[in-house]
Amino acid sequence: QVQLVESGGGLVQAGGSLRLSCAASGRTFSSYIMGWFRQAPGKERDFVAAITRSGTTYYADSVKGRFTISRDNAKNTVYLEMNSLKPEDTADYYCASRSRFCSGVRCQRGGEYDDWGQGTQVTVSS
Numbered sequence: 286q287v288q289l290v291e292s293g294g295g296l297v298q299a300g301g302s303l304r305l306s307c308a309a310s311g312r313t314f315s316s317y318i319m320g321w322f323r324q325a326p327g328k329e330r331d332f333v334a335a336i337t338r339s340g341t342t343y344y345a346d347s348v349k350g351r352f353t354i355s356r357d358n359a360k361n362t363v364y365l366e367m368n369s370l371k372p373e374d375t376a377d378y379y380c381a382s383r384s385r386f387c388s389g390v391r392c393q394r395g396g397e398y399d400d401w402g403q404g405t406q407v408t409v410s411s
Contacts, residue, residue, distance in 0.1 A: 287311050287382045287400040294378060294405030297370055301409070305365040307380030307402055315358040318383040321365045322395055323376035323407075332393040333378070334365060343392055348374075370409045377404040 288310040297303055309317065320335040334354035335343045342354055353366040363380060381398035391397055 287317070287384075289380050289382060289400055289402035291378065291380050291402045291405040294407045296408045296410065299370060299372055299409055299411050301370050302366070302368045303370065303407060305367065305378055305380075305405060305407075307363045307365075309361045309363070309382060311361070313384075314361040316384065318385075318387055318392055318398075319354075319356060319363040320381045320383070320392065320395075320398055321354060321363075321378060322381060323374075323378045324404075325373075325376040328376075330379070330395055331376075332395065335392045336363065337388070337392065338386075341388070343389075345393075367407070370407075372409045372411045375407060375409050377406050379404045 290308045293305040316338050318337050321333040322330050323333050324330040336354045351369045356363045380402045382400045383398045
């Protein structure tokens, strides 16, 4: 089991930026698929972004061009750089890990991930 701890959430004005971090335990972090998901109050959990072990990235259409996912395998950490934030980006953000290979749509399904962090709250004010 992988332990995941998110940080970096907070309150920001529309148009602002935040960088979320997710620190993972385990010696094989570099082999994990890492994903970010979010859940707004009263809504279902949605895919945000994912990065494979080879560095291939996937993004939800709603965040393309504004969010960037990256990973630092030396630090066992995955990041989500969020720019041009909008009020509709307000949600709890969760990182997740998957040990098995995935590509395309499969990497964007929450049910395909094995372990989850506790979440970090992002609030974007208008």
